[in-house]
Amino acid sequence: MIRYLAESQRWLRLAMLATGLVVALALPWLVYPPVAMDIAVWALFAVSVDLLLGYVGLLSFGHAAFWGAAAYTSGLVAIHTGAPYIVGVLAGAVAAAALAVPIGYLSVRRTGIYFAMVTLAFAQLLYFVANQWRDVTGGENGLQAVPRSLFGVDLSDPFYFYYAGLPIVLLGLAAAWRIVRSPFGRVLMAIRDNPARARALGYPVDRYKLLAFVLSATLAGLAGGLFAVNHGFVSLQEVYWPTSGKVVMMVVLGGIGTLWGPILGALLVVQLEDFLATSGFDGIGIVTGSVFIIVVVLFRRGLWGTTSHLISLWRDRRRPPSPRPPDVDEPSLARELEKA
Amino acid sequence: MPDGTDAVVNFLQQCFNGLVSGSFYALLALGLAVIFGMLRVVNFAHGACYMLGAFGAYILLVEAGVDFWLALLLMPLLLGVFGMALERLFIHRLAALDPLYNFLLTFGVTLVLQDLVKREYGIQSQPYPRPSALSGSVDFGLFSYPAYQVFVLATSLVVCGAVWYVLTRTRVGMIVRASTERPELTRALGINVGRWVTPVFGFGIALAGLAGVLAAPMRAVNPLMGADLVIAVFAVVVIGGLGSIFGSVVAGFGVGLLQALANLYAPTLAQTLVFLLMAIVLLWRPAGLFGREEAPA
Numbered sequence: 146m147i148r149y150l151a152e153s154q155r156w157l158r159l160a161m162l163a164t165g166l167v168v169a170l171a172l173p174w175l176v177y178p179p180v181a182m183d184i185a186v187w188a189l190f191a192v193s194v195d196l197l198l199g200y201v202g203l204l205s206f207g208h209a210a211f212w213g214a215a216a217y218t219s220g221l222v223a224i225h226t227g228a229p230y231i232v233g234v235l236a237g238a239v240a241a242a243a244l245a246v247p248i249g250y251l252s253v254r255r256t257g258i259y260f261a262m263v264t265l266a267f268a269q270l271l272y273f274v275a276n277q278w279r280d281v282t283g284g285e286n287g288l289q290a291v292p293r294s295l296f297g298v299d300l301s302d303p304f305y306f307y308y309a310g311l312p313i314v315l316l317g318l319a320a321a322w323r324i325v326r327s328p329f330g331r332v333l334m335a336i337r338d339n340p341a342r343a344r345a346l347g348y349p350v351d352r353y354k355l356l357a358f359v360l361s362a363t364l365a366g367l368a369g370g371l372f373a374v375n376h377g378f379v380s381l382q383e384v385y386w387p388t389s390g391k392v393v394m395m396v397v398l399g400g401i402g403t404l405w406g407p408i409l410g411a412l413l414v415v416q417l418e419d420f421l422a423t424s425g426f427d428g429i430g431i432v433t434g435s436v437f438i439i440v441v442v443l444f445r446r447g448l449w450g451t452t453s454h455l456i457s458l459w460r461d462r463r464r465p466p467s468p469r470p471p472d473v474d475e476p477s478l479a480r481e482l483e484k485a
Numbered sequence: 486m487p488d489g490t491d492a493v494v495n496f497l498q499q500c501f502n503g504l505v506s507g508s509f510y511a512l513l514a515l516g517l518a519v520i521f522g523m524l525r526v527v528n529f530a531h532g533a534c535y536m537l538g539a540f541g542a543y544i545l546l547v548e549a550g551v552d553f554w555l556a557l558l559l560m561p562l563l564l565g566v567f568g569m570a571l572e573r574l575f576i577h578r579l580a581a582l583d584p585l586y587n588f589l590l591t592f593g594v595t596l597v598l599q600d601l602v603k604r605e606y607g608i609q610s611q612p613y614p615r616p617s618a619l620s621g622s623v624d625f626g627l628f629s630y631p632a633y634q635v636f637v638l639a640t641s642l643v644v645c646g647a648v649w650y651v652l653t654r655t656r657v658g659m660i661v662r663a664s665t666e667r668p669e670l671t672r673a674l675g676i677n678v679g680r681w682v683t684p685v686f687g688f689g690i691a692l693a694g695l696a697g698v699l700a701a702p703m704r705a706v707n708p709l710m711g712a713d714l715v716i717a718v719f720a721v722v723v724i725g726g727l728g729s730i731f732g733s734v735v736a737g738f739g740v741g742l743l744q745a746l747a748n749l750y751a752p753t754l755a756q757t758l759v760f761l762l763m764a765i766v767l768l769w770r771p772a773g774l775f776g777r778e779e780a781p782a
Contacts (some may be wrong), residue, residue, distance in 0.1 A: 181700070204585050204588075206588075241567055251764055251767045251768060252767075253766055254771040255723075255771060257583070257584065257585065258525075258527050258584045258585060258725065259727065260586060261527075261585065261721060262527060262720075262722075262723060262727075263763070263767065264717045265716055265719060266716060266717075266719055266720040266723065266763055267760065267764075268715045269713070269720075269760060270757050270761070270764075273756040273757045273760075274757060276756075277753060277756070277757075286541050308567075364767035386712070387596075390592055390596070393589065393592075394593075397589060412656070415670060427603075427604055428600040428601065428603060428604035429600065430596035430597060430599055430600030430603075431596075431597050431600045431601055432602070433593070433596060434593045434594065434596030434597035434600065435593070435594035435597055437589070437596070438575070438593040438594065438597070439591070441579070441581070441586055441589050441590045441593060442575060442578060442590065443584065456543060
């Protein structure tokens with residue numbers, strides 16, 4: 146019986162993965178190609194935030210710092226060296242990781258709501274630095290005309306660039322998936338659920354948190370660098386607080402601690418904003434803010450989380466009642482919900 | 486020695502500027518601290534409420550000819566009611582959960598409020614005249630200073646002092662402090678803690694509204710005026726110690742002062758100073774200057 150269930154779960158996972166890959170490959174046929182690339186990079190960005198929020202229980206409200214720093218770095222590398230876009234994107238990820246070490250070191254000293262406030266403040270610090278350091282960042286004008294080259298191959302068509310960028314996104318997503326499923330990821334979840342016990346078992350909690358923070362920032366940097374190359378420019382918006390808020394919104398909308406959810410959230414938020422912008426609606430925040438309020442008040446599990454919760458309820462009803470072991474993948478925030 | 490006197494005057498003037506901008510930090514940080522103490526909610530929408538205070542004063546003036554003094558009384562009341570409605574409708578529902586949910590909720594509220602105002606009035610700054618009674622300047626012997634700025638500083642000091650007095654010397658303050666520190670025990674003593682939650686939230690929002698009206702005649706009135714400010718105030722509150730009401734007021738004035746001095750001696754640092762100070766405090770005293778260590782999780 147148990148083996149049967151495990152088998153069916155495995156098939157379900159594989160089917161989901163296959164569906165996801167097919168959608169990812171077909172995306173530029175379904176939506177306007179530059180938007181398709183946007184969805185892919187925001188999905189990776191959202192997963193990087195979920196890695197911290199869903200699996201370590203830390204809400205970073207300042208991930209725009211890493212996304213933006215990587216975007217500027219990739220842009221500068223591409224403009225000044227003309228190196229292949231992959232080099233620029235990787236340089237961006239390295240810059241984001243380097244920046245995450247001091248910020249993470251200071252931020253993991255606080256938890257919960259304090260962590261959110263502190264990361265937000267550090268991102269704002271970076272915003273002011275980017276604004277003042279005009280010689281390098283271009284200040285309010287931003288970085289213009291970021292080239293995208295690959296050994297002479299013409300990538301100017303957004304349709305082809307999508308397929309040039311997609312492997313980087315998929316590698317990033319696979320890395321996140323691997324981290325969550327690794328022994329390291331198990332320790333992170335233990336820290337999330339009971340930091341005191343994890344510490345008592347001898348795990349250096351702060352060092353684990355810092356490493357998770359740096360890994361998350363690296364993935365965010367990968368996404369940010371690709372975003373810069375995709376758009377051909379970098380603006381101050383990339384390091385500004387609404388960017389940090391937008392990515393958190395995607396995670397919560399999709400479902401905290403589900404990895405699939407944030408991808409879905411990115412797809413929906415990018416599409417919604419694109420729709421509102423092209424229909425000429427002035428005041429996107431009214432719609433996205435309202436959607437966010439509704440999700441936080443009524444559907445805290447997010448779309449993915451709510452769906453899988455309903456499926457598991459339905460399964461439990463069909464099976465004779467047996468004590469269900471606590472699902473380790475369930476986010477702690479969602480668990481609080483059940484207590485309330 | 487005219488040069489030496491100039492330097493001193495310059496220094497004193499900058500100190501005054503610092504205390505005036507510290508007045509805003511202090512009022513906003515005080516509201517955040519009071520709300521956090523009672524509800525464990527970090528209100529992201531605090532900046533949006535400050536913006537609504539300033540915009541409300543502007544709208545009252547343009548649409549109904551209501552002058553500054555009446556707006557100074559009306560807007561905090563209106564925003565207090567708005568805050569209480571917000572608490573009853575939304576905040577209250579998430580009170581039992583992880584405080585992060587209410588942080589996210591108030592972030593959504595911020596987006597909605599900000600874009601609603603932006604949609605109506607655009608992003609350009611609206612002019613708001615100084616009240617005529619305060620259009621002159623006050624002579625301090627060595628230098629004279631705009632009367633309005635002096636009024637802002639005095640108001641902020643009086644309000645912070647009054648809140649301090651109410652919290653430490655009255656029965657209401659005692660109940661609020663007790664519910665902040667030990668909600669269960671306070672309840673066990675027969676005090677209805679829940680009764681105080683909504684008014685306290687409304688009061689915190691009213692303080693943000695008051696700061697907004699005070700800002701209208703001297704700062705640009707636009708939909709985004711509160712957003713950057715509230716993040717700086719978060720840093721102020723982390724410096725002072727989030728649970729500490731005294732700490733947030735002191736940190737508010739202190740940061741304002743240091744920022745003004747940075748303006749004088751190291752202008753490039755002025756904008757980032759508050760965040761750098763926060764980093765130093767985190768390194769040296771993670772709980773904040775006047776905060777207590779969090780209870781171990």
